[in-house]
Amino acid sequence: MTKTILVVDDKKNLRLMVQQYLTQEGFRVVLAENGREALFVARHEKPDLILLDIMMPEMSGYDFIRTYAKEGEAPIILLTAKLEEADKVLGLELGADDYVTKPFSMRELVARIRAVLRRAEKESRPAAVLRVADIVLDQTSRLVKVKDTVVDLTPSEFDLLALLMGSPGRAFSRTELLDYLQGNSFEGVERTIDVHIRNLRSKIEPEPKQPRYVETVFGVGYRFCSEPAA
Numbered sequence: 001m002t003k004t005i006l007v008v009d010d011k012k013n014l015r016l017m018v019q020q021y022l023t024q025e026g027f028r029v030v031l032a033e034n035g036r037e038a039l040f041v042a043r044h045e046k047p048d049l050i051l052l053d054i055m056m057p058e059m060s061g062y063d064f065i066r067t068y069a070k071e072g073e074a075p076i077i078l079l080t081a082k083l084e085e086a087d088k089v090l091g092l093e094l095g096a097d098d099y100v101t102k103p104f105s106m107r108e109l110v111a112r113i114r115a116v117l118r119r120a121e122k123e124s125r126p127a128a129v130l131r132v133a134d135i136v137l138d139q140t141s142r143l144v145k146v147k148d149t150v151v152d153l154t155p156s157e158f159d160l161l162a163l164l165m166g167s168p169g170r171a172f173s174r175t176e177l178l179d180y181l182q183g184n185s186f187e188g189v190e191r192t193i194d195v196h197i198r199n200l201r202s203k204i205e206p207e208p209k210q211p212r213y214v215e216t217v218f219g220v221g222y223r224f225c226s227e228p229a230a
Helices: 012-024 035-045 061-068 085-094 106-124 155-166 174-182 191-204
Strands: 004-008 028-032 049-053 076-080 098-101 129-132 135-138 143-146 149-151 214-217 221-224
Touching (some): 004 012, 035 061, 049 061, 061 076, 061 085, 076 085, 098 106, 129 155, 135 155, 174 221, 191 214
Parallel strands (some): 004 028, 004 049
Antiparallel strands (some): 129 135, 135 143, 143 149
């Protein structure tokens, strides 16, 4: 799948030069001349990576990162003419993934882009097999074993268990779990989750009324216990 790169820089000639080279390298490129315009473009184009200048009118690169962090997750590579280490460190601390100091070679830029994209893809790829306590969940075969015994789960039960096991110890609200199962346009009610959890517990818990694995977080929802009691 073609990756989309958002290039943000107030220098038109640099934007066009980078666009031309990256297009030749097989990327789809969209442009913005300042941070404010970049926010608009990012919301509509959903880039896979952002090349971001720091010093720009309207909205600086730093301010863009602060705002974008609340609504997007694309990795960011800073394009900066500044040589001071503090400027680079600030960008990385705010959430940038890498930086390239101007002037830069196009070959180096492409190498950095590909490296950051590979790292982001690896980090976002869910583990094919989840193992927590006595439960093993294989997301490829959609098979669940409890103490080496295969357990038959419905699709909803399987997806709920995979989400909970993927973040052991994290409490998920009923709304989050329902949204995960049915999407933003769901017509169900939060208590639907309680039914799924009750059925799931009946299949994986030694004592469903005293669950070891899927715990209730009162006033919130549910979590998978990272260290179930013996």
